[in-house]
Amino acid sequence: xxxxxxxxxxxxxxxxxxxTLSCSPISGHRSVSWYQQTPGQGLQFLFEYFSETxxxxxxxxxxxxxxxxxxxxxEMNVSTLELxxxxxxxxxxxxxxxxxxEQFFGPGTRLTxx
Amino acid sequence: xxxVEQSLFLSVREGDSSVIxxxxxDSSSTYLYWYKQEPGAGxxxxxxxxxNMDMKQxxxxxxxxxxxxxxxxxxxADTQTxxxxxxxxxxxxxxxxxxxxxxxxxxxxxx
Numbered sequence: 001x002x003x004x005x006x007x008x009x010x011x012x013x014x015x016x017x018x019x020t021l022s023c024s025p026i027s028g029h030r031s032v033s034w035y036q037q038t039p040g041q042g043l044q045f046l047f048e049y050f051s052e053t054x055x056x057x058x059x060x061x062x063x064x065x066x067x068x069x070x071x072x073x074x075e076m077n078v079s080t081l082e083l084x085x086x087x088x089x090x091x092x093x094x095x096x097x098x099x100x101x102e103q104f105f106g107p108g109t110r111l112t113x114x
Numbered sequence: 115x116x117x118v119e120q121s122l123f124l125s126v127r128e129g130d131s132s133v134i135x136x137x138x139x140d141s142s143s144t145y146l147y148w149y150k151q152e153p154g155a156g157x158x159x160x161x162x163x164x165x166n167m168d169m170k171q172x173x174x175x176x177x178x179x180x181x182x183x184x185x186x187x188x189x190x191a192d193t194q195t196x197x198x199x200x201x202x203x204x205x206x207x208x209x210x211x212x213x214x215x216x217x218x219x220x221x222x223x224x225x
Contacts, residue, residue, distance in 0.1 A: 043215035
């Protein structure tokens with residue numbers, strides 16, 4: 001069974017631009033969560049989606065948004081990029097929501113903002 | 115509040131056992147996880163323990179959970195150089211998939 005896939009793996013953008021990252025969960029998994037990893041702040045929760053609905057949102061500004069499609073694939077968007085948005089963005093998938101299933105992570109998208 | 119703490123570094127000799135410790139705050143967590151991250155890679159799920167268990171063993175890995183003290187540990191037996199990585203513990207927030215991660219423990223294994 002294929003694991004969680006994230007595209008693209010690497011991105012370089014400039015300040016003020018916007019970016020869209022994609023996550024395809026493990027087949028059959030319906031819950032997708034996103035995390036930001038930086039050296040200074042560690043791993044921080046961004047969003048949790050289940051059945052196309054956002055169930056939880058972390059403490060990030062409105063420039064960070066996401067969505068989930070009917071096939072469970074998810075995208076996150078960051079608008080008006082800032083230097084501090086440079087990070088590894090990880091998504092995780094699980095069978096269902098509610099914290100009752102193991103969560104598996106993708107390899108991440110490394111975003112560099114210049 | 116939500117807070118998970120880990121020591122930052124651990125250095126062990128190849129063949130010895132490693133013990134990585136973690137303290138958490140949310141007593142309603144359903145699962146507690148251990149993830150491994152190698153340089154430039156994502157998070158690899160190593161093992162997890164359900165909150166009503168005290169211990170779980172999986173090959174070289176042993177997880178111990180002390181609910182009274184909210185203390186979680188991961189023991190790696192016969193540590194190998196390939197075990198060198200950063201290890202994160204994480205707790206789930208009740209009734210969600212949201213994970214609260216610790217700061218990570220960098221394990222260095224020397225010959």
